[in-house]
Amino acid sequence: MAMNLNRRSNHLPIAHKKPGVTTLCTSEPNGHIFGQARCGVTLVELMMALALMTIGIVGLMGSFKYIQQAIQSSKNRTLASNLAQEKMQILKQKNYYQVLVTSDPAHNTTDFAPESIDYDTGYFPPEDITAAGVTYRRYTLIQVARDDSGTMVTLSPSTPDTGLRLITVTVVWSQGGAKKKQRARSLLANPNTVMANAVFNGLVRNSVTLAPISGALLNAAENMGWRDTTNASGIYSINLSPGNFTLVASAPGYYTEFRTVSIAANATQTQDFNLAKIATGTVTGTAWVNPNLLISQVVVETNTWVSAALGNRNVEYIELFNPTPGPIDIGVTGDPEIRIDYDCEPAGQDRAHTAFNFMFVSTYVAPGHYYLLASAMTFMINGSMINADACFGSAAGCNTAPTFPDYLDNNRAGDIQLSRYSDNAVYDIVGWKDSEAGSDMPDYWEGTPIPNKAGSDGMEEGNQIVRTSSPSFPSGIYGKAYDSGNNSADFIYPSATFTGISYPPRNSLAASQTLIAGTPAAGAVVTASDGLSASTVAWLSGTPPSAVFTLVDVATGTWTAIISSGNFTLENDTVTIAASGSVYNFPSSTTFLNQSATQGLITGRVLNVFGLPISAPSAIVLSPGAAGSDAIADTSYGRYTLRVSSGLVDVTANPANTNPSYVSISSLTIPVEFGEVHSGVDFMLCQGARISGFVTRDGINALPGVAMVILDSNDSSRDVQITGPDGRFTTISVSTGVYTVEPALSSYELSAPSSATVSLVTAGSTLFSTTFTVSGAMGAISGSVTSGGQPIKSGALIVVTTATLTGTPPAPPILNYATSTGGTKYYIVSSLETGVYTAEAPQGIYRVYAYYSTPSGATATILSSATANINVIAGQTTTGVNFSW
Numbered sequence: 001m002a003m004n005l006n007r008r009s010n011h012l013p014i015a016h017k018k019p020g021v022t023t024l025c026t027s028e029p030n031g032h033i034f035g036q037a038r039c040g041v042t043l044v045e046l047m048m049a050l051a052l053m054t055i056g057i058v059g060l061m062g063s064f065k066y067i068q069q070a071i072q073s074s075k076n077r078t079l080a081s082n083l084a085q086e087k088m089q090i091l092k093q094k095n096y097y098q099v100l101v102t103s104d105p106a107h108n109t110t111d112f113a114p115e116s117i118d119y120d121t122g123y124f125p126p127e128d129i130t131a132a133g134v135t136y137r138r139y140t141l142i143q144v145a146r147d148d149s150g151t152m153v154t155l156s157p158s159t160p161d162t163g164l165r166l167i168t169v170t171v172v173w174s175q176g177g178a179k180k181k182q183r184a185r186s187l188l189a190n191p192n193t194v195m196a197n198a199v200f201n202g203l204v205r206n207s208v209t210l211a212p213i214s215g216a217l218l219n220a221a222e223n224m225g226w227r228d229t230t231n232a233s234g235i236y237s238i239n240l241s242p243g244n245f246t247l248v249a250s251a252p253g254y255y256t257e258f259r260t261v262s263i264a265a266n267a268t269q270t271q272d273f274n275l276a277k278i279a280t281g282t283v284t285g286t287a288w289v290n291p292n293l294l295i296s297q298v299v300v301e302t303n304t305w306v307s308a309a310l311g312n313r314n315v316e317y318i319e320l321f322n323p324t325p326g327p328i329d330i331g332v333t334g335d336p337e338i339r340i341d342y343d344c345e346p347a348g349q350d351r352a353h354t355a356f357n358f359m360f361v362s363t364y365v366a367p368g369h370y371y372l373l374a375s376a377m378t379f380m381i382n383g384s385m386i387n388a389d390a391c392f393g394s395a396a397g398c399n400t401a402p403t404f405p406d407y408l409d410n411n412r413a414g415d416i417q418l419s420r421y422s423d424n425a426v427y428d429i430v431g432w433k434d435s436e437a438g439s440d441m442p443d444y445w446e447g448t449p450i451p452n453k454a455g456s457d458g459m460e461e462g463n464q465i466v467r468t469s470s471p472s473f474p475s476g477i478y479g480k481a482y483d484s485g486n487n488s489a490d491f492i493y494p495s496a497t498f499t500g501i502s503y504p505p506r507n508s509l510a511a512s513q514t515l516i517a518g519t520p521a522a523g524a525v526v527t528a529s530d531g532l533s534a535s536t537v538a539w540l541s542g543t544p545p546s547a548v549f550t551l552v553d554v555a556t557g558t559w560t561a562i563i564s565s566g567n568f569t570l571e572n573d574t575v576t577i578a579a580s581g582s583v584y585n586f587p588s589s590t591t592f593l594n595q596s597a598t599q600g601l602i603t604g605r606v607l608n609v610f611g612l613p614i615s616a617p618s619a620i621v622l623s624p625g626a627a628g629s630d631a632i633a634d635t636s637y638g639r640y641t642l643r644v645s646s647g648l649v650d651v652t653a654n655p656a657n658t659n660p661s662y663v664s665i666s667s668l669t670i671p672v673e674f675g676e677v678h679s680g681v682d683f684m685l686c687q688g689a690r691i692s693g694f695v696t697r698d699g700i701n702a703l704p705g706v707a708m709v710i711l712d713s714n715d716s717s718r719d720v721q722i723t724g725p726d727g728r729f730t731t732i733s734v735s736t737g738v739y740t741v742e743p744a745l746s747s748y749e750l751s752a753p754s755s756a757t758v759s760l761v762t763a764g765s766t767l768f769s770t771t772f773t774v775s776g777a778m779g780a781i782s783g784s785v786t787s788g789g790q791p792i793k794s795g796a797l798i799v800v801t802t803a804t805l806t807g808t809p810p811a812p813p814i815l816n817y818a819t820s821t822g823g824t825k826y827y828i829v830s831s832l833e834t835g836v837y838t839a840e841a842p843q844g845i846y847r848v849y850a851y852y853s854t855p856s857g858a859t860a861t862i863l864s865s866a867t868a869n870i871n872v873i874a875g876q877t878t879t880g881v882n883f884s885w
Contacts (some may be wrong), residue, residue, distance in 0.1 A: 039341055045358040051231040079131050080171040080182035083138055087169045088184055091124075091140075094358035096190045097709045097720055097744035099165055101157045102142045104668065107648045108172075111179045115171050116648060118669065121724070130833045133172055141168040145187060149229045149236075150782040152187070158666045158732070161717030162225035163190040166589035192715070199268040200261070204230050204249055207274040216275070217838070221258070221609040221684045222735055223716065224665075229241075236395065240478050241714030242267070246609040248684065249273040253280075253532055253553070258611040283561060283588025287526070287538040288518035288591045289568045290323035294467065295418055296480035297505060299411035301461040302870040305380040314461075317374035317388065318416060319505045322365040322469070323518055325479035325594040330363050330371060330390070331867075364387045368512035370480055372505050381504050389508050411457035412877075415442040415449075430487050430784045432465065442459040447486025453494035466503045470517035471544040476503055479513040482544070484520055489544040520547035521593055524565035528575060529603035529641065530555040531680035538563070556580065560641060562601060565674025568593035575642040597675035599628065602642040604681035606633040606653050613638035614662065614685065617764065623655040627672075630655075653683040654733075660764035663688040664731040688733030691741060695723045697777055697843060697874040702727025705873045706774060712737060720744070736760045741769040748842060749776045760793040777874030781830040783881035784831075785850055793836025796883065797851040800827040800839045800870075809864035810849055828877060843874040850883040 091099050100123040108117040119126060119139035127138045143154040145166040154166055167186045172181045204216040205679070212234025219227035221237070226240040230251075242265040250256040254275035263269050297319035306313045322328050358373070365371045374388035415431035431445030433452045444447055453460050467490055469475035470480045474492045483490055492498055524538040526549045538549040554577050561575040571592045575584050605619045609611060614620050615635035623630045628644035640653065651667040662685040672678050691710060697703040708729045710719040717738065721729040742755035756770040785796040799805070799812055801826045813819050813826045831837040839848075848870050852863045865883045872878055 010315055015843045018456070022287075026666070041280075043876060076134055076175055076180065076388070078174060079134070079180060080173060080180070081184070083129060083131070083136055084169040084171045084182055084184035087127075087138055087776045088142060088167060089185075089795070091142075091167055092186070092188060094831045095707070095744045095746060096165075096188065096192070097717065098707045098739065098746075099142055099188055100707065100720055100722070101144055101165065102140075103157045103666070104650065105141060105157075107669070108139070111172055112181065116173070117181075118168075118648075119170070119285055132833075134175075136171050136173045139170040139172070141170075142166070144225060145167070146225050146227065148227060149231065154668065155225055156666050156668055158664060159225045160223045160712075160719075161190065163716075164188070165190075176776040183815065189715075193275045197266050197592060198240055198263045199237060200247060200263065200575070201235070201268065202270045202272040204234045204236065204251065204273045204275060206254075207276045212275070213251050213275060214336075216249060216254075216273075218247065218249050218273075221246040222249050224684075224687055227358065241716055243714060246684075247271055249275060251275055254700055255277055256611065257643065258609065269654070277576075279580035279584040280532065280553045281556065281584065283526070283528065283554050283575055283577075283584045283586070285549055285591045286520035287524040287547045287549060287563050287570075287591050287593060288515075289521045289524075289565050289754040290325075290481060290518040290568075291513065291568065292324070293328055293365070293418060293687045294481060294483060295319075295416055295428050295430050296321035296467045297464060297503065298416060298430060298441065298459075299464045299505070300414070300459045302379070302381070302501070306376050308379065311742055313376065313379075315379040317372060317376060317379075317505055320365065320371040320373070320418070321480050322367055322369055323479055323515055325367055326367045327367065330365060347878050358390045358392050360390045361387070362508050365508055365513065368508040368515070369508055370510060370570050372507040374505075381501060382809065384504065386505055387507055387509075410459055410461045412450075413440055413442045413452075413458065415444045417444055420666045428483070430465065430491065432459060432487075432493070436753045445487050446490075447484070448488040450487050450491055453499075459494055462501065463499055464501050464503065465491045467491050468517075470525075471542060471546055473517075475516075477513065481513045481515050482517040484544050486544065493588060506569050514768045515592060517546075518592060521563070521565040521568075522544055522547045524549070524563050524593065526551050526561065526563050527679075528554050528562075529601065529678040529679045531604065531682075532559065538565075554584075556582075560601065560603065560677065562675055562677045563591065563593055564597050565593055565802060567597050567674075568598035569595050569675040571595065589807050600646055600672040600674055600676040600678065602644055602649065602651060602670060602672065602681050603677060604640060604683070605638040606640060606683045606685065607638050607686055608662070609686055614659065617661055618659045620654050620683075620685065621658045623652045624651070635643070646672055648672075651681055654685060657688075657690070657733045660690075660733065661687050661765075664761075665737060686735035688735045689763055690731050690733055691739060691758050691760070691769050692728065692765040692766055693756070694732040694771045695727045695729070695743060696771060696773050697769070697775075699773050702869075702875075703774055703777055706772075706875070707776070709742055709744050710734060711740040711742070713739075715740075717766065725834060730766065733764075734760070736763060743772055743774060745774065746778065749774055749778070753776075754803070774874070776842045778840050779843055779872040779874050780837065780838055780840050781846070781848060781870055781872060781878040781881050782879050783883065784835050785837065785852065785882070786835055786884045787852065787854070788885075791830065792852055793829045793831075793835070794853075795833070798829050798831060798837050798839055799849040799851075800841050800846050801825065801849075802844065802846060804847065805849055805866075809851065810864055812849070841872050843872055846870045846872060848881055852883075852885060 102120040105118040124140035143166045144159045145164040146162045170183045215231040217234045228236040246257045410674045413434035418428040431442030432450040434440045467480040469478035527535040532555040536546040556577045558576045563570045584600045609844045618631045624644045627649040633640040648669045706723045718734045827841045829839045847868045
């Protein structure tokens with residue numbers, strides 16, 4: 001029976017078969033056309049769809065890695081930020097004077113070079129904290145801060161208290177093999193700072209033109225924190241406490257002026273300064289370096305007398321010169337190796353560089369001396385017999401061989417390369433041309449190769465190429481050392497006007513020759529210690545070139561100048577600018593950078609508050625710490641020079657009060673490079689004396705770690721000292737006057753007496769203040785928490801108290817107003833992820849409770865443990881209070 005296709009079907013699937021394809025269709029209306037079959041999906045389409053879905057899923061799975069990394073990165077950064085803020089909060093909860101200024105910062109210069117992370121190693125040392133499986137290192141730095149014309153600046157750690165301390169906390173961790181950091185900074189103000197209600201203001205001008213001087217620094221010598229910088233109109237204003245001071249006005253290019261002043265409370269006083277401009281001159285010169293052994297002469301062929309047995313032979317030789325300040329060894333395994341190459345293309349023999357075979361007579365080249373390599377042990381030149389230092393040949397048989405080897409062909413292009421034996425590092429190259437078409441160039445040369453002799457091939461027999469002694473100046477009496485890196489400019493060579501052998505070869509036994517030139521030290525940095533001039537660099541001038549320099553605005557006087565290029569430097573301590581506009585010109589014979597640049601210089605002056613050098617009872621010592629050796633300031637001008645290693649250097653004037661009559665002051669960190677003069681690091685020292693004292697916990701036993709504050713008559717902090725293990729303290733030298741000494745304590749600590757008054761009259765003396773007895777001083781308890789022998793990473797709650805907690809487990813205290821103000825005190829901390837804890841508490845006998853929460857089905861079980869009779873001693877840590885489950 002025929003099927004009516006115009007009738008709606010029951011949508012039964014009908015199989016349509018094609019070779020290799022199976023299609024499922026149904027009879028289905030399609031749009032407005034009825035009776036058309038609608039097909040399903042083929043297996044091919046299904047496979048394609050599955051493949052596309054798989055690709056998408058795999059791609060999505062691959063992206064999970066980066067999503068996870070991003071989540072982890074955000075998590076690490078959040079934890080680091082929290083750790084930085086936590087440390088900041090801990091410090092801000094302390095007594096202001098317990099937040100001790102970092103006196104000798106260390107520098108992490110490796111993790112984020114060239115940036116340095118400065119940090120405290122004594123009062124607040126680095127902490128390693130593990131959180132969420134990541135170890136963070138937390139660095140803390142405390143600096144003296146001061147508002148200077150609207151800009152917050154940091155000052156030397158020895159600066160008396162300004163009422164502001166800058167706290168910098170840096171957290172560093174590793175992520176994906178790279179170092180990351182998070183930093184937080186905040187200012188901590190002294191709540192007890194006395195109002196600086198006295199004001200000095202005024203104008204700083206040029207003494208001749210009366211033009212205002214912008215950027216001049218005004219400060220009180222007795223407290224470097226009282227300072228201001230003049231604005232564009234030359235105006236300054238300093239707020240300070242009333243008293244007697246020395247005002248100091250200084251500006252780059254001007255002489256410093258000192259002025260003794262007095263000011264009363266709530267007074268405003270105008271002090272104008274007219275500064276005299278420092279007379280200046282100019283330093284000029286030419287800079288040379290001589291880093292390597294050089295090829296000083298080459299002769300490719302001489303038909304000359306060798307011996308009675310051999311008669312005339314073709315002798316070729318190479319002369320070397322040592323312009324360096326040290327000896328050079330040219331032994332078989334020594335420091336250079338000679339290689340040659342020459343062009344023989346017409347014969348089809350283009351030989352590669354090959355090492356010579358040598359037989360050595362001498363292997364030593366002294367500074368300023370020559371070394372002669374030849375194909376004969378002895379030979380005659382210009383009627384004189386010459387002895388070679390080493391001879392070369394096919395078997396190093398030299399003049400015993402029947403035929404002398406022809407290494408350096410007289411009518412071919414060629415070159416000689418001087419290199420280091422160990423690694424073939426090239427010292428020097430000379431290459432000469434040939435006139436034959438297509439083969440006229442050597443394989444190697446510097447700049448432009450030496451041209452062939454006019455009308456001939458190569459050099460020709462009986463000619464020489466000779467290095468000049470200075471630009472365009474050949475010489476038989478000065479060392480052949482000029483090397484601009486251009487063969488055709490550095491050598492004289494066979495030409496219409498120069499033929500033959502005019503400069504006989506010299507061996508190692510010949511007399512030394514003086515240098516008048518070398519390699520132009522283009523780019524060499526030139527600095528002076530006058531504290532006024534900026535640095536300059538040498539530049540190439542002339543043809544052939546020299547490296548010349550001009551250092552302008554050098555102050556009148558005698559200074560140290562340093563010229564540095566790479567690892568080479570020159571120091572001249574007698575550079576003198578006699579008068580305004582005068583010029584000091586370095587003689588060319590003294591501008592060879594022949595010292596190893598392993599140090600830099602820090603220079604400056606040390607004066608008292610009257611602007612005079614200090615000589616009694618002893619000269620002032622300057623110390624750069626571990627960066628170099630100490631130096632002593634001269635007693636005529638107060639100048640000093642420190643030789644230091646490169647890096648960040650802290651300089652201390654009068655360290656440990658070696659001159660007991662004066663205070664000790666440290667500089668801010670100074671960045672120093674090799675071969676650099678860092679000038680203008682000046683100090684002004686007040687006369688001073690010391691204060692000592694003793695702190696106990698019970699009138700007998702020492703109490704270490706207590707911050708002792710020294711306040712002057714204006715209640716400004718002049719020093720803070722920490723009591724040592726013996727409970728004693730001694731201040732740095734502070735200027736003479738009346739001081740109050742008091743311990744900086746927490747709110748639950750008391751001192752008897754609370755303070756002591758000391759009057760310092762005699763400079764250089766040490767005056768005992770009193771014995772302080774502190775009650776309620778803090779000690780600490782430390783230990784570990786473990787479960788199954790492993791640290792509890794999730795943390796345990798530690799409660800230290802004098803009370804007996806009851807219940808099973810003992811119920812921890814409810815933290816509310818009542819518990820915080822009641823008679824019973826609770827000291828609560830959490831253990832770290834590493835399983836260790838430290839809890840602080842006042843001196844006494846305590847019970848310690850530990851609580852550890854562990855999952856138990858749908859709930860959590862709290863495990864506890866306790867120990868009693870834990871003795872806490874003020875200033876000490878009771879260790880080993882451990883808990884385990």
